[in-house]
Amino acid sequence: MVYPLWWMVMSSFKPDTMIFTEPNRLPGSLDFKNYVDGWFSSAPGFTRYYFNSFVICLGAVVGNVLACSLTAYAFARLEFPFKRVLFAIMMLTLMLPHHVVLIPQYILFVKLDWVNTYLPLIVPKFLATDAFFIFLMVQFIRKIPRELDEAAAIDGCGTFRTFITIIFPLLTPALVTTIIFTFIWTYNDFFAQLIYLTSPNSVTVPVALRAMIGESGGSYGQLLAMSVLSLVPTFVVFLIFQRRLVEGISTSGLKG
Amino acid sequence: MLLLPWFAGLIFLTAGPLLSSFYLAFTDYDMFNSPNWVGLQNFEDMFLYDPRFMTALGVTLTYVLLGVPLNLVFALGIALLLNLKVRGLGMFRAIYYLPSLLGSSVAVAVMWRQIFGGQGVMNSLLASFGFVGSNWIAHPSYALYTLVILHIWQFGSAMIVFLAGLQQIPRELYEAAEIDGAGPWSKFRRVTLPMLTPVIFFNLVLGVINSFQAFTAAYIVSGGSGGPSDATLFYTLYLYQEGFTHFRMGYASAMGWILLVIIGAFTALNFWISRRWVFYGDN
Numbered sequence: 001m002v003y004p005l006w007w008m009v010m011s012s013f014k015p016d017t018m019i020f021t022e023p024n025r026l027p028g029s030l031d032f033k034n035y036v037d038g039w040f041s042s043a044p045g046f047t048r049y050y051f052n053s054f055v056i057c058l059g060a061v062v063g064n065v066l067a068c069s070l071t072a073y074a075f076a077r078l079e080f081p082f083k084r085v086l087f088a089i090m091m092l093t094l095m096l097p098h099h100v101v102l103i104p105q106y107i108l109f110v111k112l113d114w115v116n117t118y119l120p121l122i123v124p125k126f127l128a129t130d131a132f133f134i135f136l137m138v139q140f141i142r143k144i145p146r147e148l149d150e151a152a153a154i155d156g157c158g159t160f161r162t163f164i165t166i167i168f169p170l171l172t173p174a175l176v177t178t179i180i181f182t183f184i185w186t187y188n189d190f191f192a193q194l195i196y197l198t199s200p201n202s203v204t205v206p207v208a209l210r211a212m213i214g215e216s217g218g219s220y221g222q223l224l225a226m227s228v229l230s231l232v233p234t235f236v237v238f239l240i241f242q243r244r245l246v247e248g249i250s251t252s253g254l255k256g
Numbered sequence: 257m258l259l260l261p262w263f264a265g266l267i268f269l270t271a272g273p274l275l276s277s278f279y280l281a282f283t284d285y286d287m288f289n290s291p292n293w294v295g296l297q298n299f300e301d302m303f304l305y306d307p308r309f310m311t312a313l314g315v316t317l318t319y320v321l322l323g324v325p326l327n328l329v330f331a332l333g334i335a336l337l338l339n340l341k342v343r344g345l346g347m348f349r350a351i352y353y354l355p356s357l358l359g360s361s362v363a364v365a366v367m368w369r370q371i372f373g374g375q376g377v378m379n380s381l382l383a384s385f386g387f388v389g390s391n392w393i394a395h396p397s398y399a400l401y402t403l404v405i406l407h408i409w410q411f412g413s414a415m416i417v418f419l420a421g422l423q424q425i426p427r428e429l430y431e432a433a434e435i436d437g438a439g440p441w442s443k444f445r446r447v448t449l450p451m452l453t454p455v456i457f458f459n460l461v462l463g464v465i466n467s468f469q470a471f472t473a474a475y476i477v478s479g480g481s482g483g484p485s486d487a488t489l490f491y492t493l494y495l496y497q498e499g500f501t502h503f504r505m506g507y508a509s510a511m512g513w514i515l516l517v518i519i520g521a522f523t524a525l526n527f528w529i530s531r532r533w534v535f536y537g538d539n
Contacts, residue, residue, distance in 0.1 A: 002351055004367055004371055004409075005354070007371065008367045070259075071259060071262040086259075093266070093270055096270070096274075097516055098469070099492060100512040100515065100516045101273035101277060101512075102277075102499075103508055104280065105273050106499075106500075107505070108268070108273070124265065124269050126261060127261050127264050127265025129265045129270065184357070188362075188472075190361075190362055191496070206472075207362075209366060210366075213366065213369075213476070224366070227362075227364075230361065231358050231363045231364075234358055234361065238350075238354065242350060245357075246353070246416055
């Protein structure tokens with residue numbers, strides 16, 4: 001089941017010649033050469049690529065946490081005209097395949113001169129485009145007793161202060177789920193990174209990995225080593241948040 | 257209003273682009289010149305004159321129709337086994353889930369490419385049984401199936417949903433069935449399966465929607481070409497090629513809308529048929 005992953009890890013420690021001629025033999029010793037060489041095999045090197053990936057992920061996480069919680073609060077607690085309609089529209093956006101808005105978004109970002117920056121990958125998150133997390137949080141907020149809101153109002157809190165002092169702290173479990181999945185999905189978002197990040201300096205780990213395949217004379221060992229490494233952040237998140245991940249999926253059917 | 261960020265996002269990033277891409281679908285926009293209205297030309301081209309489009313449809317349909325059901329069968333099967341209160345359930349669940357978590361990454365696609373390549377592990381495995389394998393990912397007849405297998409390998413997330421569903425089936429139903437003298441297969445058919453149908457349905461709908469949009473694995477395994485001989489030309493990959501390599505933005509927009517229609521149709525179909533076989537148990 002996990003044999004393919006195991007094979008990849010083991011092969012990354014072998015010299016190239018051994019990888020395909022003796023695929024099942026365990027390496028005699030752990031040779032990190034592929035890792036070191038692979039890291040620096042292209043300019044500016046994986047340090048930069050990981051930096052880019054993490055900055056984008058951080059931005060996306062912050063954006064989602066802030067924007068989706070605000071929006072969820074509005075839908076769950078406030079009354080305003082057309083609320084039902086807008087909620088329905090939000091749910092509809094969940095089912096929209098991204099590809100149908102992809103091209104105009106791209107054109108928009110080209111016109112704004114945002115291509116080859118982090119912006120197209122982060123700004124949408126601040127505009128609450130991930131309806132999934134909005135929905136998740138709305139369900140969560142609905143379970144918070146309104147008496148707490150009322151108590152805050154008696155103490156003189158306006159809508160916004162109620163949000164900050166009461167709702168947001170109580171949202172923590174839903175926020176954690178949001179953070180985890182936003183991180184994983186953003187980190188692995190190959191398509192968007194492929195079209196928006198065009199120069200070696202701005203490229204992220206998945207795109208850099210893909211570029212490594214194209215190298216003629218590139219080493220397979222290095223490619224596998226860098227691939228293994230690229231799986232580490234997701235794997236670490238998985239180890240730490242295992243229970244939370246599983247809960248998140250069981251209760252809402254999120255895809256991994 | 258607190259809704260301002262979302263609303264702005266809705267207008268600029270969703271509604272606006274939606275209308276815009278609908279308009280573009282009827283033009284020949286290429287990013288450099290202004291768009292020219294061409295009416296239904298793009299759609300005509302797609303269905304009548306563009307063999308690659310039909311190939312992309314066929315490839316994607318095969319992937320969805322094969323991959324999703326098989327994925328669910330494995331997910332359900334393993335979930336049933338794990339539900340027998342096996343020791344180390346947590347560990348097994350984690351092991352089976354891991355591939356689906358890591359699976360959509362470039363790294364896994366790279367790995368898959370090597371494993372099923374000419375000198376890959378798959379072939380040496382087959383060799384130990386006396387079979388001579390070919391270069392699976394470079395073979396027009398087999399390349400797509402390696403991707404189907406990749407999709408099936410990722411049954412973990414559906415499995416977890418099934419496990420949760422299984423655990424919610426009330427024990428009393430099983431006990432009642434046992435009193436009626438039902439054996440394990442009968443219990444499965446009369447209690448487990450019907451009670452699970454909403455979950456199966458849910459996984460099916462999501463699985464179909466997601467599989468139609470598969471991109472990364474096809475791109476990496478085929479090197480972006482959709483080859484060999486367009487055997488792995490997934491719909492979204494073809495859309496990418498037309499829009500971002502050939503800059504046929506009008507055409508790609510049209511493709512985006514057709515994808516929306518196709519996914520919508522399949523989802524609607526799923527919902528419609530579901531009335532026949534999904535049992536909600538709240539009567």
